[in-house]
Amino acid sequence: xxxxxxxxxxxxxxxxxxxxxxxxxxxxxxxxxxxxxxxxxxxxxxxxxxxxxxxxxxxxxxxxxxxxxxxxxxxxxxxxxxxxxxxxxxxxxxxxxxxxxxxxxxxxxxxxxxxxxxxxxxxxxxxxxxxxxxxxxxxxxxxxxxxxxxxxxxxxxxxxxxxxxxxxxxxxxxxxxx
Numbered sequence: 001x002x003x004x005x006x007x008x009x010x011x012x013x014x015x016x017x018x019x020x021x022x023x024x025x026x027x028x029x030x031x032x033x034x035x036x037x038x039x040x041x042x043x044x045x046x047x048x049x050x051x052x053x054x055x056x057x058x059x060x061x062x063x064x065x066x067x068x069x070x071x072x073x074x075x076x077x078x079x080x081x082x083x084x085x086x087x088x089x090x091x092x093x094x095x096x097x098x099x100x101x102x103x104x105x106x107x108x109x110x111x112x113x114x115x116x117x118x119x120x121x122x123x124x125x126x127x128x129x130x131x132x133x134x135x136x137x138x139x140x141x142x143x144x145x146x147x148x149x150x151x152x153x154x155x156x157x158x159x160x161x162x163x164x165x166x167x168x169x170x171x172x173x174x175x176x177x178x
């Protein structure tokens with residue numbers, strides 16, 4: 001793998017391993033969720049039979065499959081991103097000495113965001129599944145809002161860490177002239 005012309009390697013630490021294992025567990029949970037949605041069409045439980053005596057309509061359970069599909073696609077893209085060579089950043093001063101550190105920070109951000117996106121999509125999949133039973137459930141989720149806030153904080157933190165060892169290029173620094 002490369003960042004520009006600098007060769008980098010995949011470093012694996014305990015934190016990154018825990019984040020990736022958590023991501024795999026979330027994909028397993030999503031798979032179980034997909035199985036439950038498909039089962040709604042074939043074997044609805046008693047509560048659903050009371051609400052939908054002729055079976056759950058296609059337009060009620062299909063939205064529950066869209067979010068896990070997005071989760072699978074995002075997971076695949078984030079794993080491909082790990083092994084794909086990257087261009088030199090335009091805003092940061094990356095050189096031979098700090099290219100590996102830059103790459104490691106990108107990979108931590110990738111793992112953190114993968115877990116947060118999977119958690120938010122799982123939460124919304126659960127909300128959609130509950131809406132099958134109760135149509136008045138709100139689509140507003142405090143957990144998903146929290147995931148977005150934590151994601152923004154994580155990205156800003158990783159960016160500040162990158163700036164510490166690969167400062168912004170002169171063109172991107174704010175002017176102090178007043």
